[in-house]
Amino acid sequence: MSTSKAEATTPVNGSLTRQRRTYSIGELARMFEVTPRTIRFYEQEGLLAPERRGQTRIYHEKDRVRLKLTLRGKRLGFSLAEIREVIEMYDAMPDGNARQLKRLLEILADKRNNMERQLEDIRLMQRELDDVEMRAREVLERLGQD
Amino acid sequence: MSTSKAEATTPVNGSLTRQRRTYSIGELARMFEVTPRTIRFYEQEGLLAPERRGQTRIYHEKDRVRLKLTLRGKRLGFSLAEIREVIEMYDAMPDGNARQLKRLLEILADKRNNMERQLEDIRLMQRELDDVEMRAREVLERLGQD
DNA sequence: GACGACGTTGACGTTAACGTAAAGTGGTTG
DNA sequence: CAACCACTTTACGTTAACGTCAACGTCGTC
Known part of the structure; x- marks a missing residue:
């Protein structure tokens, strides 16, 4: 557990007043400073369920928020299983x-x-x-x- | 990470005004709700260095405090290696x-x-x-x- | 003197949370 | 079109933090 800073909050909405709703796995990975592998693993563990365009995953705001909550939970020492349990019940x-x-x-x-x-x-x-x-x-x- | 309550603070000093300075591994284990195996493991990892009477380990206040700090560190998500690093430098x-x-x-x-x-x-x-x-x-x- | 409780040292097993490598797909760009 | 990304799946590898089991020694006591 080393020091870092990025929290990847809501994007600043560059041009129009409600756009940029989707993300690729790579974008999300850079945002939160994790690897794509990690994100796929979270999906496999039932923490994410992104849309699919063919093979490739498409992430929306909802997915981004989930990932953010997941990582926050992790920093607080919760296991992925615990986090999933809450998410499932919430849904x-x-x-x-x-x-x-x-x-x-x-x-x-x-x-x-x-x-x-x-x-x-x-x-x-x-x-x-x-x-x-x-x-x-x-x-x-x-x-x-x- | 489930719920529990014991924190194992300083013993209440039942009779005289400075006694009960040593603990067996089993006592310590019960105090902090960990297994003896865990305590031995922490020693192997350089987090504890109890006295030895022959083969058997004798723990003093100092060791108890270290264990307490170690477990607290763990609850906060630090790895044993990180905790050891701090302990070593402190010593x-x-x-x-x-x-x-x-x-x-x-x-x-x-x-x-x-x-x-x-x-x-x-x-x-x-x-x-x-x-x-x-x-x-x-x-x-x-x-x-x- | 057998028994049970507690201690000891190996040594191998297990789980969570990814890392890493292989092999393939799909788009765009010089 | 060839090269290069970024993405995909499958599968095996790795690390931390213990759990578990075997085999043994040492008390106190019934």
């Missing part, structure tokens, strides 16, 4: 039966707990980092003086 | 040369960026969860009325 929502919906709410509560824990972890970890950094700077100081 | 700090220390500060800055990004991710994810939950509740409502 099945309109006609979902009560049991399914309650199950979904359970999962969401679980994720929420997870988020809370991570927030706490982050706070603690930041303190640790502060501490280590302080010590490191002190040592550096002394090295400079001698 | 080598007192006599670390300037280059090493600067490298450490770089790594820390990197982790910090990571934390920031995760905070943002969590905020965004929480909104998504809110949204999904709302819709789910709406659908449930309608199911109840009809």
Whole structure:
């Protein structure tokens, strides 16, 4: 998990007021700094279901958003299976039966707990980092003086 | 990544005012809800270096803290290799040369960026969860009325 | 002194999440 | 038309992080 910056938000809509609705796999890959292989793998795992023009995949806004959510979920440590579960339930929502919906709410509560824990972890970890950094700077100081 | 609760903080110091300094591998495992195998693996990967009484491992407070930090790091998505890198540099700090220390500060800055990004991710994810939950509740409502 | 609980070291197995290489298709461009 | 992309499928390879199993040693106790 190294540093990077790109988040690939909504495109800036260069000319007209609602266009550029589709993407190739390569475009999407560059946008999010993943490989096409990764995107195909996500499809194979049921996280994406792009349109097909013949053999080649055509991605729309919806697919892009899904990919974005998927990658965000990954950064938060969710497995692809977990992410898929939520996505599937979300898609099945309109006609979902009560049991399914309650199950979904359970999962969401679980994720929420997870988020809370991570927030706490982050706070603690930041303190640790502060501490280590302080010590490191002190040592550096002394090295400079001698 | 499922839900659980134990964090295994400092023991409550039952009788005297500074005791219970060592742990067996099994105790530690139960404390943090991992298997002994996991703990041995972390040692093999250079994250722990417990004392040995003959063959058997003896863990002190220091080791327990390290394990705690390691697991926290894991929950935040760091690899064992990354965690080890930080631990090693931390240990080598007192006599670390300037280059090493600067490298450490770089790594820390990197982790910090990571934390920031995760905070943002969590905020965004929480909104998504809110949204999904709302819709789910709406659908449930309608199911109840009809 | 047999038994069970706990510890030890190998060594091989497993899963998730891709990487990589091979071999083919379809379009456009000099 | 040949060369070059970008895309496709199939399939085997790889890495991290353990799980699992075998075979053994060491206590305490019944």
